[in-house]
Amino acid sequence: MSLIKKTFKTIDELKKHLKTHAPTFYYSSQTSTVIPYDKIADFFKNKEMTLGDLSQLPCSMELTPTQNLIVKGAISWKDAKDFLRSKKRNIMTSPTEELALISAGAATSATGERCFHFGNLRSQIISLTYLNFDGNEVKLNQDIALKNTSNEVKKYQKDYAQYDIFKNAPFPRLETQTDLMIGTEGQLGIITEIEIKTTDDFPVNHLFILLPKWEVDSKAHLEIINKVQKFRNMVILCELIDANSFEYLPKADRPNKEMDAIFFEIKTQSFNDFYEQFVLNLEYIDQDHVFELAATKFHNIRASIPRAVFEKNSQMGVVKKGTDVQVSVSQFETLLKIYQNFTKLGIKYNLFGHFGDAHLHFNFMPLPNQVELCHEQLELLYGHVLKLNASPFAEHGIGIIKQKYIPAFWNQNTFKVFKQLKDEHDPYKQFFPQGFMSLEDHS
Ligand SMILES: Cc1cc2nc3c(=O)[nH]c(=O)nc-3n(C[C@H](O)[C@H](O)[C@H](O)COP(=O)(O)OP(=O)(O)OC[C@H]3O[C@@H](n4cnc5c(N)ncnc54)[C@H](O)[C@@H]3O)c2cc1C
Structure with a gap:
């Protein structure tokens, strides 16, 4: 069994790798506090795994005429803040660790200091693009509801309602298209592009x-x-x-x-x-x-x-x-x-x-x-x-380190929904196969 490290310098390299369906843990700036990066080799030992570095992907930023920010590739919160300030705008979400990437921020449903005034990142993401298990690009919009929702997903949405006042619940929200990638920690695809709202850079x-x-x-x-x-x-x-x-x-x-x-x-x-x-x-x-x-x-x-x-x-x-x-x-x-x-x-x-x-x-x-x-x-x-009925992990996510604490917050239906999502979006089990969505129900 071996741990292979791969750094992706172009989107084409990443697409090619996705088409191999090799089980991979993709990461960006490695600032997550719920992934034991310094011990990751021990964690994945005995498993055929690739560690996929997304932090070198080509990047760009653009401000749309409606003052939304489009980020592609490896853009950090700091990069975005500096870019926007040069245009008299600012970001609305500000995690304390500004070197983290925005794409990973969506994957972890990051929040942070400015959430007090502006609310959570989920509500600021207008659309995003991800690469699926075959390396194809898929665009998701915040204003389009998830379609073909099963009865299990409908029940899951009802279970989510009690956590509406919190930044994040013990399980990701599943209401609109963009929710598929927000807080699912890279277990359903790789985010490559995001359009987010910005604000005036007021003093x-x-x-x-x-x-x-x-x-x-x-x-x-x-x-x-x-x-x-x-x-x-x-x-x-x-x-x-x-x-x-x-x-x-x-x-x-x-x-x-x-x-x-x-x-x-x-x-x-x-x-x-x-x-x-x-x-x-x-x-x-x-x-x-x-x-x-x-x-x-x-x-x-x-x-x-x-x-x-x-x-x-x-x-x-x-x-x-x-x-x-x-x-x-x-x-x-x-x-x-x-x-x-x-x-x-x-x-x-x-x-x-x-x-x-x-x-x-x-x-x-x-x-x-x-x-x-x-x-x-x-x-x-x-x-x-x-x-x-409070939120156990409101912004850093579950990752690997918090997995032992989370099943108590789920019911049988939660496990079923995760399985349905993994079967549909990750049929070859190539995206972070040890993530929380693959946990077994032992209740
Ligand atoms: C000092 C400090 C302060 C922090 N403050 C905050 C805070 O205020 N708010 C907050 O929310 N978090 C905070 N964090 C936690 C951390 O910064 C966030 O979780 C951040 O979103 C992780 O970004 P990253 O680029 O380092 O991602 P990584 O650590 O590289 O990856 C995190 C997760 O995202 C997945 N992922 C990464 N990139 C992608 C992608 N392109 N597509 C799909 N999945 C992907 C990975 O598989 C992994 O599961 C803090 C951490 C530290 C060390």
Whole structure:
């Protein structure tokens, strides 16, 4: 059994490979936190597999007369942002890891910081093109419903409805044509082109508020999350970085005075209104703990911390033990209580993420001998999430690492639908055959 590596430099090379129907795991920038890239050879050992690198595919960008962005090939979020800014436009989705590719973002149903204001990527994708199992191009449109839906798919759509308020559900949405490729993690085809909506590049200001550590006193956190919901029209993003996370930055770069910090990006035109109507009305916040900061400083801090956390876990030789849970705002206090209990286990931890959307990443930083305990605690957490009807993996997807936790969120019908989709779109089992859609129902 062997692991073959292939880098595709043209679409024709990729089409030729697809026609061989060889089982392949295709990847782009390899920033997924749910694929163990540093141990991938171990994972695929004993299997005939190709690792297909899509990050060198020829790329291009174009702005349509209706101000939509068409990206082809290996374009990252950063490339798109730079291109659009040169045209006084901007992207509406902004994952913290800007080196990830947009095509992979669709495959993982990526979201991110700007989701607070603009909603999820799924709603911004107008159309996309993918290569199917024979290497043929197929175009999908967001405004066309999936046709010939089986009774199983109809039931699946009903099951999805309870998760409508979340960025992503425990299974991909299957309503319109583009849904076939969004969040299905490359298990049904390879995305090569996407048309997405853009926005004006309006000026913004950044400020942050310092507040007590959430483990000790979360009154201020709860006040902010409840009150900020009414300001989604003014606020583009609302992110938390806790005091523990700041320890991964050099001391000189930490603006937090050993406290937690919540960051806001606000439309400049609404800044004064936001200050008067929101900031000055916060009961649990000391007004001396409100600061402005430059956009670049915010983005550096926000991106450095998850990268450093990720690297630290790799250095310790442990696979990341982090969460990606989103709950409703009314359930946020319950989620914080669960995380507060995690802090009593004697394992290092930190908390950061998309606070305004009640979507945080709690990370255990275990020593190798604490990994099993983390795993047990995460199982308990997903049991709670299931009872809350909340979203266990709101943006990073299932990949390989989260597969053990997901079947509890599915029913027999979910497995049936995945099988139908795989049979129809992947008859030779060539697309990521170890992905979540190929899991067996052991219930
Ligand atoms: C520091 C850090 C911060 C992050 N912040 C966010 C965030 O804010 N929001 C968020 O959503 N994610 C975030 N992520 C996770 C990650 O960046 C996203 O999941 C991203 O979409 C992965 O893109 P990639 O190019 O690295 O894809 P890869 O890791 O290369 O691939 C990810 C998956 O997509 C599939 N895939 C890749 N390319 C294609 C294609 N062309 N067609 C079909 N399938 C494909 C692969 O098979 C794989 O299953 C973060 C990760 C890190 C390390």
